[in-house]
């Protein structure tokens with residue numbers, strides 16, 4: 001009698017925490033009645049890896065640069081996802097494996113949906129494979145990452161350009177130097193080569209079929225161009241040079257054509273007076289055109305040049 005009474009008491013003490021829990025939280029969380037209790041700790045751990053990946057992705061979302069910043073979180077998350085899919089020796093109370101419980105047992109599997117979103121909406125949509133190769137070895141927990149060659153080359157060129165900019169601002173990109181930066185002409189001239197090499201490399205890869213950059217690189221290039229063109233106004237300054245070059249070329253072509261025209265007509269016509277008068281009128285025309293070009297400041301040829309060499313960053317449509 002006493003024994004069973006103390007047993008009842010003991011049971012009461014054991015269940016007391018659950019009972020109090022029952023009072024102030026939802027009734028379905030209680031351990032002893034939790035059919036999937038043995039699996040709970042695995043989803044909790046998965047939640048941690050998922051949330052770390054989410055935090056990293058959101059942190060690096062403006063501009064989106066998940067591939068080069070979150071690969072570590074991504075590998076850890078995929079590793080643990082793999083483990084939750086192979087929980088074949090851990091069972092729920094009704095003898096289902098925890099993998100079945102987590103992925104198949106219920107109408108909804110939040111953990112699975114979130115994993116899918118992280119994989120397809122974030123990692124794959126960023127085309128991370130184009131920048132970083134992960135040699136998956138999930139069974140041995142030994143996955144290795146490696147940046148692709150083109151990503152490293154791009155990065156080197158980017159750093160060369162940035163170093164140059166830093167060199168030509170008095171001591172780094174601090175807020176104090178903002179004036180230096182806004183007064184971009186020096187940077188534009190000194191670092192033009194580096195910028196063109198960077199852009200040239202990007203463009204080369206971009207136009208190569210079947211070779212791609214991930215979104216990280218595309219957005220970096222995009223922002224770099226906006227900085228260069230819109231903030232430091234380097235494009236305008238370059239354009240002025242191109243205007244001048246364009247005018248010189250146009251003028252030289254006109255002179256050459258006129259000369260050829262003269263030579264040809266001289267050979268053909270043997271110098272008839274009527275023609276000569278017409279030709280001498282023509283001779284004045286190029287000069288007239290030249291001054292018009294000079295005053296307009298921008299010719300069609302230059303507009304074309306600008307469009308051809310400094311397009312908005314071509315960006316792949318998200319697939």
Ligand SMILES: *[C@@H]1O[C@H](CO)[C@@H](O)[C@H](O)[C@H]1NC(C)=O
Nearest residue numbers: 055056058059060061062069
């Ligand atoms: C978040 O992003 C900033 C730069 O944008 C970086 O300095 C910081 O380390 C990042 N934090 C985490 C947790 O990744």
Ligand SMILES: *[C@@H]1O[C@H](CO)[C@@H](O)[C@H](O)[C@H]1NC(C)=O
Nearest residue numbers: 089091092093094095096097
């Ligand atoms: C679960 O399996 C074990 C052995 O594999 C068995 O002893 C136990 O009775 C089973 N329980 C249920 C509820 O099927």
Ligand SMILES: *[C@@H]1O[C@H](CO)[C@@H](O)[C@H](O)[C@H]1NC(C)=O
Nearest residue numbers: 076079080083140141142143
């Ligand atoms: C996988 O390896 C990492 C370190 O490389 C370790 O921290 C982690 O605990 C390992 N995971 C498992 C399930 O063994």
Ligand SMILES: *[C@@H]1O[C@H](CO)[C@@H](O)[C@H](O)[C@H]1NC(C)=O
Nearest residue numbers: 160161162163164165167168
């Ligand atoms: C930056 O300046 C240092 C020293 O003046 C020079 O050695 C280096 O080559 C410069 N780097 C660039 C990218 O101009």
Ligand SMILES: *[C@@H]1O[C@H](CO)[C@@H](O)[C@H](O)[C@H]1NC(C)=O
Nearest residue numbers: 179180182183184185186187
């Ligand atoms: C910009 O730089 C040039 C030469 O480097 C200098 O003459 C000019 O005063 C500067 N303008 C401003 C606003 O700092």
Ligand SMILES: *[C@@H]1O[C@H](CO)[C@@H](O)[C@H](O)[C@H]1NC(C)=O
Nearest residue numbers: 063218219222223226313315
């Ligand atoms: C590049 O910048 C433009 C203008 O800010 C923007 O419309 C475009 O979506 C950007 N592309 C990427 C990949 O960020």
